[in-house]
Amino acid sequence: MKNTRDTQTIFELSRSGRRAARLPACDVPEHNVADLLPAASIAATPPALPELSEPAVIRHFVNLSTQNMSVDTHFYPLGSCTMKYNPKRNERAAAMPAFADLHPYQPAETLQGMLQMLYEMQEMLQEISGLEACSLQPAAGAHGELAALLVAAAYFRDLGESRTKVLVPDNAHGTNPASAAMGGFDAVTLKTTADGFVDLDDLETKLDEHVAVLMITNPSTLGLFEPNMQVIADRVHKVGGLIYLDGANMNAILGVARPGDFGADMQHYNPHKTFSGPHGGGGPGAGPICVTEKLAPYLPTPIVKTLGDQFVLDYDRPKTIGRVRAFFGNVGVLLRAYAYIRTHGPDGLRRVSENAVLNANYLLSRVKHILPVPQGHRCMHEFVASASDLRRDKKISAMDLAKRLLDFGYHAPTVYFPLTVPEAMMIEPTETESKETLDAFAETLFRITEEDADLLHDAPHTTAVSRPDEVRAARQPVLSYPE
Amino acid sequence: MPYLYNTPEDQRAMLEAIGAGSIDELFDPIPAYLQLDRPLNLPPALSEMELDQQLRLLASRNRHAGELVCFLGGGCYDHFVPAVVDTIGSRSEFYTSYTPYQAEASQGNLQAVFEYQSLITRLTGMDISNASLYDGASAAAEAVLMATSSTRRFGKVVVPECLHPEYRSTIATYLENLETEVVTLETPTGVVDPDLLAAAVDEEVAAVVLQQPNFFGCVEDAYRVAEITAAAGSLLISVFDPLSLGILRRPGDYGANIAVAEGHTLGTPMSYGGPFLGIMACDKSLVRRMPGRIAGKTVDRRGNDCYVLTMQTREQHIRREKATSNVCTNQGLFALRATAYLAQLGPQGLRETANLCLQKSHYAAEQLCKLDRFSLAFPVPTFKEFVIRDAENQVAELLSSALDNGFLAGIPLGQWYPQLADCFLVAVTEKRTKAEIDSLVHSLANSETKVTAEV
Structure with a gap:
């Protein structure tokens, strides 16, 4: 079934003189290009793009698409990524010309529907987070982290305080310390306990008047709710610091608990996860942030406000950090999130989290007999199993399991993250999977652990390609097709 | 539920x-x-x-570019999107997948990214492209950070006023809590003045950011700017318009060290400004400083060609606070759309698209300037947009009256440039017909006349 000819690169498929696109004839009086532009600015020939017919373009990319696993085709329990179903009604909405064909500099009077949607999103995200203000501008979760840290920096500058440190637990996503560094802070790693929680003694030694922000992912990357959340928040606030909540795992607590109620001063959302994406093969996502009242003046500009019965963009925000990107934000992603939230309503969102947590706990109850789950017997929306016993006893690694799962038609869990768990497999089933799927996955995982180690070392066996030579890719990089 | x-x-x-x-x-x-x-x-x-009804209600309160005739630009343009791009972008095997952590189950995405990178290096004449960033403005800010860290010059970066104001604002925000100062270069003639630039560039300057064509649509003397920049040992960051490269020289031709762009024009609709596609390409000497994902070609255990994410030791999930950037994902879906778009256009299609933009915008400028009240604010060569000065200084009224006639006629510049309060920016893409341009001119000449947009 594999179509090898049409998965050659577009450069190999190219034949001189072929054309797919035909442009209209120029209907205005045409000048010599040399009369319109300086000679030195004109290229003698256009760039060496491939030359294809239209059917070749379609066949090529459609064939490539079949070489992917995706949520629409496979169970995709990639931990921390919340690979839930992407509703088709949201896709249709985002493609409506009245949303897709709007220019960002149109006058507000021609955008009232768009601005209303964005205004309502600000309000709904504030309510879900329990925080008082919102910026929809950041383009991704990590972008939201950076924007929020810059908001914090502006706030402390305004107070005349010099705070240089951002505390980040050792099991946090790598973007947290990277965002801190990018924002001009020193990232300081906080230890976590064997149970996976913030080590309060370590916190005590690192907490002082130089701490600007503690970034916490709660529920954590281990799928655990931090039991000392209130204590941590109180201690950070006592030295004048702020709590940033990495909202990557909001899918566990919608309508159940709100970051603003458990001590967060700032948070981002990942609408492409929590509010059903899609993930787009890597993006686009969005990274809206919510903050408390006292941080609101520093948010990126503009935000949407009401003026009488009109919706307008508010640029008059003298303390703003400015912009973190051009134009308003990733509104196409926000529109899908809007459709998702409106589809669910308050009860529906809570049901989402209840079933995400139920599915994760159910799968945990089945997996823990196959692979140990070091941090407890219950979880929130995901859990982290460890293949370290298997590695010791049978020389089977988390990577081997991940690769072999592909043979059985399952996307692999996230492996080797968080770094605090040896041979980690981070499993997040999401609420949009059935008990049958979870049962079959657990049975497959069990069956794989019983297989011969050599079979696993060579897995996957059924995919279009087997394991890539990553060392060669990095040492002898080939990053484009040769010209 | x-x-x-x-x-x-x-x-x-x-x-x-x-x-x-x-x-x-x-x-x-x-x-x-x-x-x-x-x-x-x-x-x-x-x-x-009910959701459908609610969305239609909201939609009915928007007036979109299929209904109004769009002459707005400023970094977001009403270019044509071929049907094949929508078809490919709607394949849910692409859009419901994620970052290709498991290469064996993601060869479709990985090869598409590899092809994207290959197309971007050909388009720009640069050595290396990454797998894309959020948008043009954040890509420009990332390029500045790349320049300071690779030159070890943390003192200054030079940003001309004719760089998109929102890109300047983004760069300033990214640098606000760092030590690097943003030096804004005045551009009273609408383009970078070589003497002013030479005076501003010294051994503390990490980079000069040049937009080509610039925010006013003017074509810069990029070779001269590159020469002055290189003489000071600074890096040249080019902010280019991808479609202009059907005609204009490429960033790699004139010696840019880093090239960034807003890539939505390659097959992604305007979508009120996002989500978009941040293009970034660079010299091979800078690749270890590059932010974002990069796909590479290698072989699998059976010796077959295959693709994988590579050079990951730059990245946050490995290096944490020492990473080149906090960027985690790329804009995979729009990189795919750009790949399909460029494959569909081919070299001739790109050239013709660029030429239509050039010819039609020149025609529009010519016709508008036949009216007594209008002149070009900057009488230098332009590519697809230009700045019109209104002698009667009635920009708001003029644009509002054009809107009544069905035209998004231009962007008032006073919001960013007080000295250009009597000016507006007009963009003309390959989609605009002569009839639409003539109607716009007619409408602006006589705001009493109602003109229907050509469908």
């Missing part, structure tokens, strides 16, 4: 297997005093049909 499987029976069986009495019990790890004791205050749930 429409997307859930679990029946009450499933839930009972699952709770029993877990050993929990209820779903609420699963939330016991959250202390009771931290749990919300009321329903969220959100509007009630909508069925699919």
